[in-house]
Amino acid sequence: MLKTASTKPLLGITAFTLTTALGNGQAENLSQLQLGESGLRENDLGYINLPTWFGQVDGVSEQQLPAGLAAWKCRNNQLLELGLLQDGFLDACAKLVARYGADRIGLFVGTSTSGIQAAEDAFKERSINGSELDFNYLQNHNMYSAVSYLRKRLGISGPGFTTSTACSSSAKIFAVAHRHIQAGLCDAAIVVGVDSLCQMTFHGFNSLQLLSAKPCRPADQSRDGISIGEAMAAAIVEPFDKRSEACLLGYGESSDAWHMSSPHPEGAGAIRAMHVALTMAGLSAEQVDYVNLHGTGTQVNDLVEDRAMSAVFGQQAVVCSSTKGFTGHTLGAAGLVEALISVLAVKHEFFPISANTLTLDAQINAQINLPGSSQKPAGPKIIMTNSFGFGGSNATLILAGGYR
Amino acid sequence: MTGRLQVRVAGVGVIAPGLPGWQSSRTILRKQSSPDLQEMLPLVPAGISPRERRRLTEIIKLALVAGEDALQNLMVPVAIEQLSTVFASADGDLFIADKILSALTLPGQPVSPTQFHNSVHNAPAGYWHLASHSMHASISIAGGVNSFVCGLLEAATQVVTTGEPCLLVVCDTQPPQSYKREAGSFDSLAIALVLQAVDCVNASVECETLEITAATESADASTLDNPELELLRCANPAARGLPLLQLLADKDIQSVVLRGGLANGVEIKRVNSAG
Numbered sequence: 001m002l003k004t005a006s007t008k009p010l011l012g013i014t015a016f017t018l019t020t021a022l023g024n025g026q027a028e029n030l031s032q033l034q035l036g037e038s039g040l041r042e043n044d045l046g047y048i049n050l051p052t053w054f055g056q057v058d059g060v061s062e063q064q065l066p067a068g069l070a071a072w073k074c075r076n077n078q079l080l081e082l083g084l085l086q087d088g089f090l091d092a093c094a095k096l097v098a099r100y101g102a103d104r105i106g107l108f109v110g111t112s113t114s115g116i117q118a119a120e121d122a123f124k125e126r127s128i129n130g131s132e133l134d135f136n137y138l139q140n141h142n143m144y145s146a147v148s149y150l151r152k153r154l155g156i157s158g159p160g161f162t163t164s165t166a167c168s169s170s171a172k173i174f175a176v177a178h179r180h181i182q183a184g185l186c187d188a189a190i191v192v193g194v195d196s197l198c199q200m201t202f203h204g205f206n207s208l209q210l211l212s213a214k215p216c217r218p219a220d221q222s223r224d225g226i227s228i229g230e231a232m233a234a235a236i237v238e239p240f241d242k243r244s245e246a247c248l249l250g251y252g253e254s255s256d257a258w259h260m261s262s263p264h265p266e267g268a269g270a271i272r273a274m275h276v277a278l279t280m281a282g283l284s285a286e287q288v289d290y291v292n293l294h295g296t297g298t299q300v301n302d303l304v305e306d307r308a309m310s311a312v313f314g315q316q317a318v319v320c321s322s323t324k325g326f327t328g329h330t331l332g333a334a335g336l337v338e339a340l341i342s343v344l345a346v347k348h349e350f351f352p353i354s355a356n357t358l359t360l361d362a363q364i365n366a367q368i369n370l371p372g373s374s375q376k377p378a379g380p381k382i383i384m385t386n387s388f389g390f391g392g393s394n395a396t397l398i399l400a401g402g403y404r
Numbered sequence: 405m406t407g408r409l410q411v412r413v414a415g416v417g418v419i420a421p422g423l424p425g426w427q428s429s430r431t432i433l434r435k436q437s438s439p440d441l442q443e444m445l446p447l448v449p450a451g452i453s454p455r456e457r458r459r460l461t462e463i464i465k466l467a468l469v470a471g472e473d474a475l476q477n478l479m480v481p482v483a484i485e486q487l488s489t490v491f492a493s494a495d496g497d498l499f500i501a502d503k504i505l506s507a508l509t510l511p512g513q514p515v516s517p518t519q520f521h522n523s524v525h526n527a528p529a530g531y532w533h534l535a536s537h538s539m540h541a542s543i544s545i546a547g548g549v550n551s552f553v554c555g556l557l558e559a560a561t562q563v564v565t566t567g568e569p570c571l572l573v574v575c576d577t578q579p580p581q582s583y584k585r586e587a588g589s590f591d592s593l594a595i596a597l598v599l600q601a602v603d604c605v606n607a608s609v610e611c612e613t614l615e616i617t618a619a620t621e622s623a624d625a626s627t628l629d630n631p632e633l634e635l636l637r638c639a640n641p642a643a644r645g646l647p648l649l650q651l652l653a654d655k656d657i658q659s660v661v662l663r664g665g666l667a668n669g670v671e672i673k674r675v676n677s678a679g
Contacts, residue, residue: 103666120505123509161545162545164546184409204523255540260522390526392533392534393526
């Protein structure tokens with residue numbers, strides 16, 4: 001599986017699931033990724049009056065929560081629950097509790113906006129009726145909402161918290177889980193990324209002129225912004241062994257120390273994150289087979305990430321793509337969604353294309369896997385995935401396949 | 405818990421009404437006397453230009469000033485641009501959330517772009533790294549009422565697994581009117597700790613070494629004798645860390661128990677450097 005003797009898995013992934021605009025669970029996501037079918041659709045939301053496209057998960061607003069957890073009902077936790085029901089993930093969590101004990105399992109969630117959509121509805125209601133604000137702040141809007149929900153839903157009492165570093169949130173929880181396991185605070189962990197559609201992100205990104213009126217087109221010469229998506233992704237991480245379906249080889253975290261909403265012009269923070277991850281994995285850049293780019297589809301972000309890629313990979317032709325043309329930018333969930341898309345790519349031996357990218361920007365040097373390009377003879381073995389967020393928060397993960 | 409989680413405290417900061425920095429607060433915490441000042445001193449983060457400062461909300465300024473206080477009280481030299489950071493807050497910036505949510509009810513939904521990018525939970529961290537020029541790792545977390553312990557555990561695991569020093573800042577501010585019913589009503593407070601590895605080369609005997617272990621089921625959470633501070637501890641999630649500051653201020657206190665973080669909470673013990 002691994003190309004160098006110095007490379008040692010930090011953690012094994014023994015179960016995982018993802019629910020995105022492409023579908024619910026591994027199989028539906030895999031099928032759309034292999035077909036090259038984008039999950040983005042044109043805005044038909046009654047409550048968003050903006051020309052835009054987005055990645056919506058079907059069935060979220062109909063999703064029921066178990067009896068006793070009604071106070072947690074909001075779009076983000078409904079999406080969380082829907083995601084838990086896929087790929088036998090709930091059963092895998094129950095087996096994990098039986099294996100290690102409820103107090104020896106860590107629970108780490110990445111989200112950027114939690115259940116703020118419930119507060120949006122309450123503020124709207126107040127503005128119309130002049131009524132008191134009526135919503136469950138702690139169970140919905142508060143950043144800890146998903147963790148408190150999952151503690152009750154899964155019966156877990158080990159260490160746990162929410163990581164919220166904008167669009168790198170759920171990439172960083174692999175690092176958190178590894179540190180907690182290494183320090184002996186827990187033996188295994190459940191890591192979850194979840195973010196759902198809300199007015200705040202649509203209007204916020206629109207105010208920064210970062211929202212495209214068309215489906216987002218990462219690395220395309222005509223790219224003009226992001227498409228927002230919603231998603232839930234989850235994985236169980238344990239010490240690497242025969243049961244592992246994939247493994248974490250390294251992670252790198254860095255700060256841009258540059259600007260709150262624009263990346264460092266030379267991608268200095270991104271370069272640092274990639275270098276730290278490679279060093280930790282004991283790998284050189286040429287050993288990486290595929291990079292899942294952050295690739296949001298804005299003019300500046302894609303160009304800066306490309307500069308960083310050139311600095312790290314030099315002239316080597318590593319296959320790259322952003323999968324945000326498939327799912328939209330799933331914000332706080334993006335790190336884990338894209339890590340798990342990369343795990344699917346390793347497991348099923350294919351290179352995800354850059355959906356919606358028709359004409360590659362001549363200024364982009366990376367070898368972008370364009371739609372219609374011929375499939376490579378062998379799939380990727382070692383993959384890297386980048387996540388960069390507002391506040392200059394960067395995270396890079398390096399993952400590989402499971403025990404063979 | 406299997407491992408021994410030991411860290412050294414290289415610096416302490418605290419900012420709240422009545423607790424205007426570690427140097428004057430340590431006496432208050434040791435004697436458990438009533439804080440004199442009832443008003444929060446103006447929050448002026450030195451690392452941010454006056455022009456930029458005007459755009460900062462209270463929680464960002466509070467977090468930055470507490471971090472700067474810890475750096476001013478270092479017992480050993482630690483380079484600010486070499487620090488990783490952990491920022492923890494239960495509620496984050498509800499002042500900005502209130503503004504944005506109100507804007508969304510207006511025609512045209514006029515969300516301010518500055519408020520939007522400052523609304524991320526990691527806004528204080530972003531400004532800290534802008535000001536300190538540190539390109540090291542930074543994480544921003546939320547752990548509900550247990551945010552202080554969650555932040556402490558995250559910072560401690562970073563220190564023991566990387567061997568590098570780490571700045572922890574835990575802060576929560578008085579919620580705006582819209583949120584008082586659900587989030588509670590309390591004074592703002594921030595606590596900052598610079599933690600380093602016990603075996604690092606520039607460690608000083610001045611620094612306290614702490615060992616964090618899982619508390620037993622029967623252990624009672626530490627409280628504060630001073631009624632005003634105890635009220636703050638119960639109401640403001642960040643203030644759940646005050647018993648640890650009291651331990652750091654008072655050599656007679658050997659250990660404290662804080663709820664949360666692990667199933668039964670954590671016990672934090674002073675480690676005798678001679679032992």
